[in-house]
Amino acid sequence: MKQLDDFYLxxxxxxxAVFLALKEIILKQDDDITHILKYGMPFFCYKGKMFCYLWIHKKLKQPYIGIVEGKHFDEPYLIPEARSRMKIMLFNADEDLPLEQIKFVIQKALNLYKSGSIKV
Known part of the structure; x- marks a missing residue:
């Protein structure tokens, strides 16, 4: 767990502050969500299956949530960039987080896994 804590520190x-807030928001969405360090970044898993992660956009230098199965979502605030499977949700670190949008996307991702559409 130390490496994971070090990532945030x-x-x-x-x-x-944005990453720590996002971590708390995501973990509170379901008791079956776990938090691991994978590929040097914090990943959140649902019953062992990766469903989202936190990272910083290289060009824009903004924090974001990456939604692993984002291709299934049509929300305009989720950006596919050059990815075929994942979409990201960018945040301006100097503004309040859009809590309702974050919770909606996390719940939608969880529901996708719970529905059996994604093998868990």
Whole structure:
């Protein structure tokens, strides 16, 4: 767990605060969500299956949530970029987080896994 904690501690403000808030929001959405470090980034899994992660956009330098199965979502605030499977939700670290949008997307991702559409 130390490496995972170190990931958050190494971030600069205000990105650190955004990541810590996102971590809490995501973990509170379901008791079966676990939190691991994979590929050097914090991943959130539902019953062992990766469903989202946190990272910083290389060009824009903004924190984001990556939704692993984002291709199934049509929300305009989810960006596919050059990915075929994943979509990202960017955040301005100097603004309040859009809590309802975040919770909606996380619940939608969880429902996709719970429905059996994605093998867990």
């Amino acid at each position: 190494k971030q600069y403000e205000p990105v650190k």
